[in-house]
Amino acid sequence: MHKAYLVSTGTELLLGKTIDTNSVFLAERLSNMGIKVVGKSVVGDNREHIRNAISLGIKSADIVITTGGLGPTLDDLTKEVACEVLNCPMVKIEAEVNKLREYFRKRNRNMPEINLKQAMFPVDAKIITNNNGTAPGMYLNKSGKTLICLPGPPHEIMPMYIQEVEPLLQKDYGQNNQQSAVVAINIFGPGESQVEEMLAEIVEDPRGCSLALIAKEGEIQLRITAEGKDTSHSQTILNELVDKIKSILGDRIYGYNEDALPVVVANILLQQKLSLAVAESCTGGLLAKMLTDMPGSSEYFWGGAVSYSNEAKTKIMGVNDKIISQYGAVSEPVAREMAIQIRKLAGSEIGVSITGVAGPGGGSEINPVGTVYIGADSQRGTQVKRLYFVGNREAIRTLAAKSALDWLRKLILNNEI
Amino acid sequence: MHKAYLVSTGTELLLGKTIDTNSVFLAERLSNMGIKVVGKSVVGDNREHIRNAISLGIKSADIVITTGGLGPTLDDLTKEVACEVLNCPMVKIEAEVNKLREYFRKRNRNMPEINLKQAMFPVDAKIITNNNGTAPGMYLNKSGKTLICLPGPPHEIMPMYIQEVEPLLQKDYGQNNQQSAVVAINIFGPGESQVEEMLAEIVEDPRGCSLALIAKEGEIQLRITAEGKDTSHSQTILNELVDKIKSILGDRIYGYNEDALPVVVANILLQQKLSLAVAESCTGGLLAKMLTDMPGSSEYFWGGAVSYSNEAKTKIMGVNDKIISQYGAVSEPVAREMAIQIRKLAGSEIGVSITGVAGPGGGSEINPVGTVYIGADSQRGTQVKRLYFVGNREAIRTLAAKSALDWLRKLILNNEI
Numbered sequence A, B: 001m002h003k004a005y006l007v008s009t010g011t012e013l014l015l016g017k018t019i020d021t022n023s024v025f026l027a028e029r030l031s032n033m034g035i036k037v038v039g040k041s042v043v044g045d046n047r048e049h050i051r052n053a054i055s056l057g058i059k060s061a062d063i064v065i066t067t068g069g070l071g072p073t074l075d076d077l078t079k080e081v082a083c084e085v086l087n088c089p090m091v092k093i094e095a096e097v098n099k100l101r102e103y104f105r106k107r108n109r110n111m112p113e114i115n116l117k118q119a120m121f122p123v124d125a126k127i128i129t130n131n132n133g134t135a136p137g138m139y140l141n142k143s144g145k146t147l148i149c150l151p152g153p154p155h156e157i158m159p160m161y162i163q164e165v166e167p168l169l170q171k172d173y174g175q176n177n178q179q180s181a182v183v184a185i186n187i188f189g190p191g192e193s194q195v196e197e198m199l200a201e202i203v204e205d206p207r208g209c210s211l212a213l214i215a216k217e218g219e220i221q222l223r224i225t226a227e228g229k230d231t232s233h234s235q236t237i238l239n240e241l242v243d244k245i246k247s248i249l250g251d252r253i254y255g256y257n258e259d260a261l262p263v264v265v266a267n268i269l270l271q272q273k274l275s276l277a278v279a280e281s282c283t284g285g286l287l288a289k290m291l292t293d294m295p296g297s298s299e300y301f302w303g304g305a306v307s308y309s310n311e312a313k314t315k316i317m318g319v320n321d322k323i324i325s326q327y328g329a330v331s332e333p334v335a336r337e338m339a340i341q342i343r344k345l346a347g348s349e350i351g352v353s354i355t356g357v358a359g360p361g362g363g364s365e366i367n368p369v370g371t372v373y374i375g376a377d378s379q380r381g382t383q384v385k386r387l388y389f390v391g392n393r394e395a396i397r398t399l400a401a402k403s404a405l406d407w408l409r410k411l412i413l414n415n416e417i
Helices: A021-033 A045-060 A080-086 A094-106 A114-119 A154-173 A192-197 A200-204 A233-252 A261-271 A286-291 A309-319 A321-327 A331-347 A393-413 B021-031 B046-060 B078-085 B096-105 B113-119 B155-172 B192-198 B198-206 B233-253 B260-273 B285-292 B310-316 B321-327 B330-347 B391-412
Strands: A005-010 A036-043 A065-069 A126-128 A139-144 A145-152 A180-188 A209-216 A219-225 A253-256 A277-280 A301-306 A350-356 A371-378 A383-386 B003-010 B036-043 B063-067 B127-128 B137-141 B143-150 B178-189 B209-216 B220-225 B253-256 B274-279 B301-306 B350-356 B371-378 B380-387
Touching: A005 A045, A005 A309, A021 A036, A021 A065, A021 A154, A036 A045, A036 B046, A045 A080, A045 A145, A045 B036, A045 B046, A045 B330, A065 A080, A065 A154, A065 B137, A080 A145, A080 A261, A094 A114, A145 A154, A180 A233, A180 A393, A192 A200, A192 A209, A192 A219, A192 A233, A200 A233, A209 A233, A219 A233, A233 A253, A233 B096, A253 A261, A253 A286, A253 B003, A261 A286, A261 A393, A277 A331, A277 B096, A286 A301, A286 A393, A286 B285, A301 A331, A301 B220, A301 B310, A309 A321, A309 A331, A309 B301, A321 A331, A321 B046, A331 A350, A331 A371, A331 A383, A331 B192, A331 B310, A371 A393, A383 A393, B003 B021, B003 B046, B021 B036, B021 B155, B036 B046, B046 B063, B046 B078, B046 B143, B063 B078, B063 B155, B078 B143, B096 B113, B127 B155, B137 B155, B143 B155, B178 B233, B178 B391, B192 B198, B192 B209, B192 B220, B192 B233, B198 B233, B209 B233, B220 B233, B233 B253, B253 B260, B260 B285, B260 B391, B274 B285, B274 B330, B285 B301, B285 B391, B301 B310, B301 B330, B310 B321, B310 B330, B321 B330, B330 B350, B330 B371, B330 B380, B371 B391, B380 B391
Parallel strands: A005 A036, A005 A065, A065 A145, A277 A301, A277 A350, B003 B036, B003 B063, B063 B143, B274 B301, B274 B350
Antiparallel strands: A036 B036, A126 A139, A139 A145, A180 A219, A180 A253, A209 A219, A301 B301, A350 A371, A371 A383, B127 B137, B137 B143, B178 B220, B178 B253, B209 B220, B350 B371, B371 B380
């Protein structure tokens, strides 16, 4: 099994406030390819510490991936030090200089001379294009080792790794890693221990597979790896187990692998040619934001109202203020009216509403913090559901928005809306 | 400043599924005490890799803290290897043997012989009691270095560290750590290299301070540490430098330390008793979501409209559809109308609008992907700004929402709205 070592640089990663999500991302992608991550180091922007970490990586593994420290400033040292460790001098690459000049020209800014160091690479390095920033990455094979330098910002590194680095690694290190089969099952609704209980029989006897449950932002991901004698055998074992799990979990499963709940819901709306409008109170725009995270969302998403104040509920959506004063803003009748009125305003097939108490203040005996009503209106009528979540403000808001999405998914799939 | 190095052991930390929260916890506690974490390593349960990481730690720092690998099983190697590195033989400590026997007796279980290795320590180690598990920790001073070994489970390590380790560290390393002064300056607007250029003179001569620039989600954080001969001297040096930086960066600085842009804007609105309504197109609810992340947002936030479709702009806000068809949805006049109409609807002091092309599709020659108009309306009139961002959909949306917040901040503070 090939080995990799990760080196993250950045003083901010050592202050206990920023989590090094890059190395988590890379470790997962590498493991999925069958490359074993044997270690990782995080160091500050300090020449000696970076050198020690990279040297240790080169000693322990076939592949060393660094993240961070590719910026133009004086404390961006990673690429320079890594090339020193591997004894590879860098030269100025004209094509990269031109790209940098173009990047600044587009923004009507002068390029500071200091940025030129981002165009320095060893002559035989493959340069990895960065479409989301100025720092290109590099992939370098030297003396039987592979050195990969990538920038620090997650939105830069992730596309670069997936689009360019992974195919190169696949070519250089992927040959022996084909025999296992892997899938992740994405579940919304039940908690971790509930899923574990439902799958008790499978956890006891995973039939040649290994299972891992991961809980994240109110969702559960169940990862299954099958190790058969060859790829097709692994896939057969895996499929059998997945079928069994599907029969137990049913529509609690909303997708597989990279599927995200908002994208799954969007695709269902698109397929069924349904349009949606939303009326949000406690989630304050989060549901609309999730529904528009994907390109092309105008195909199914009309828009919505964020009625944070009671007055907004009345003025922007025409919710009858008598209903609000009679039942309170967090109530079944108000959720109902919000869904009805936003659909009427939009002329869409479906209207969805959320009203609740996200906290920390605002709770009462009848509606403690965490109480959320979600409503759904269509020509078939209006439905409202009362939910209760435990957690901080952020958790309650996230769970409320996701629960509305998941409920909508089930209503459409079960032909109940 | 005293230095620490963290070593986490555990194969599960290298699979990209489990986040090493222990090292985040320790880094924050150590930083708060004035001890600098110069690096950290994560390694699997492998003797050689653990030895390399601990050796590197001993080389780079005064204090090495290991987490994990104190269990009874064969692959629990950390304490053993750490003592080898420091050349400290371990002996069986009878008092610990008795505690282990007691632990198992209480649970009506027989103690497996293998657990006895948890009672092995160097003779001069301080043993750290673990009230939540079987593995005691240790604190060992040897040859001018301090080695601390703690177990892996967060609910075991955290009380052990806070109750026993931190006081020991305070005694050994706390005396001289009172002299530094630290501040972070939060900046929105200019890029990393631009900030560095503006501060070139200070970067060259930081007057006894050290500087670190961190770029994150379109923002820049400048961290400054002053090391004077005592606390008040450090604070004086720091204040002088901060004043100098303030005079250069001016209102590009929106806050300090933990201040977040939406919270800063919220506080300004609260102080000036201004209420706000928003009309969002390409950000799809993100601006409203940011403005309602904080509890108590109903004090200044009325609500808003997410007018993702053109029809929504007309129906929900009353933007004249002729303006949309004449100028296009992404245009100065539409941004203007959106801000005016949402303020009118809300009866709020301020209306803010965003319309743009978040991409990846939908760009044109006049309005390429990344073009965003933001509008602000008050009784003083309406202003519109055209911006251009480069990046993926998520980056463009985040930058658009933050730019609207930051513009609003400046408009209010400069009395221009």
